[in-house]
Amino acid sequence: MFDPLSLGEFSRNNCVTICTFLVPANVLGTLLSLIFIVVKSSCRKLLTSVTVATLLAIILCLHVASWWIIGVIQTPTFILLALATVCISLNIWVIIQSRQEEPWLEKIVRNRIQARFLSTH
Numbered sequence: 001m002f003d004p005l006s007l008g009e010f011s012r013n014n015c016v017t018i019c020t021f022l023v024p025a026n027v028l029g030t031l032l033s034l035i036f037i038v039v040k041s042s043c044r045k046l047l048t049s050v051t052v053a054t055l056l057a058i059i060l061c062l063h064v065a066s067w068w069i070i071g072v073i074q075t076p077t078f079i080l081l082a083l084a085t086v087c088i089s090l091n092i093w094v095i096i097q098s099r100q101e102e103p104w105l106e107k108i109v110r111n112r113i114q115a116r117f118l119s120t121h
Helices: 004-013 015-038 043-069 073-097 102-121
Strands: none
Touching: 004 015, 004 043, 015 043, 015 073, 015 102, 043 073
C-alpha cells in the first residue's frame, strides 16, 4: 500500500544520497535534451530524453516538498527547487523548438560553425 508519510521519511533520511543522484541527473538529462535538439535526433530520442529529465525534476520537487512539509525552509531547498524549475522550463522549451521548422538553437550553432570555418580559410 502507498504510504506518503513513509515515503517522505525515506526522502528525508536519505537526502544526501537522493540529491547526489538527482542533481547531476537533472543537469545531464536536460543537457542531453538540448544536444538532441541541436543535432536533430529522432523524435523518439528527444521525447524520451525530455520525459526522463522532466520526471527527474518532478521527483526533485517532491523531495524538496518533503522538507517543506516538516518546516525545513532553507537556502538549499530553494536552490534545488530553482534547479528543478529551470530543468522543467528548458525541457518544455526543447519540445516547443522541436515543433518548429528550423529550431532557434540550431541556427546559432550552425552560424557559429560557419563563422569559425570561414575565419580559418
